[in-house]
Amino acid sequence: MRWDILLNTIDKLDFKIISSIDGAKKIIIPADISTNIEICVLHLPYRFPSNVICVSSQLGCPYKCIFCRNGHRKFYRNLTTQEIIYQVDLAYNMFSKTEFNSFDVTYMGVGEPLNNLDSVLNSIEILFKEYPNLNKVNISTIGLRNIRSLFINSFKGLIHLQFSMHSPFNRERDFLFNSKLPDIDFILSELDSFANQMEDIPCINYLLFSNFNDTTIHANELIKILRGRKYYVKISNYNKIENSDLFPSHNSKKDKFISILKNDGLFVKSFISYGRDIEAGCGQMVSDKII
């Protein structure tokens, strides 16, 4: 491996692979003394490219989002550029090349990618050089002030941005993310600029929590703030975690929420997390050694 000399803290011989009934795989690499780096490999037949490697950008997470397992655990450190690339190398080499004729890398595992910007940007640059069949990089953020750092001409059309909004009301976002994040208006105006300059159609991620953000009032407010914008909205049900008083919405509420948005002309995708049975779904991956 190219990075063997640099990766002193990773135990490359001792990684584990866990498979889900839906075909997702989780790779767990021991790192440092009491932590793991988790990677998820997905085959999503409904999209192109169907192969997706979901990498972690940090060991633990400094944010305390109440709906995410990492929000209830310790932050250890940022991952290095090499450690991020190694995750892709490992996942990629584990599958036959025909399976990986084209693939995406998503920065949606453990950590907030915009909180480890240098390593994330360096790794993106290297990955596009090393993997000609890398189609696109997806970055999912809770909405930090430095989104503009992703406006890089050489990445035009190559980075897809996803904003985890989860509520159209700032006060509810402060509660869910357990911190004072930049206002929604500011993030949406940055997304507008990103869409124009970087030739992207950004995604608004919206997790549905029962009787919290799944009401008609929320759907109508979402319509109000997104109307006229060239985004799409990805609606997912929350994956229940321990230590949280939040619950997933009922499917009938999800359907109703989606139909309100669609009836007003928003482009909406309904998403079901893959790999939930191996704790590789949204908000389930962690760095602590709990397996």
Ligand code: SF4
């Ligand atoms: S949702 Fe993202 S930013 Fe929030 S705790 Fe989880 S990994 Fe960190």
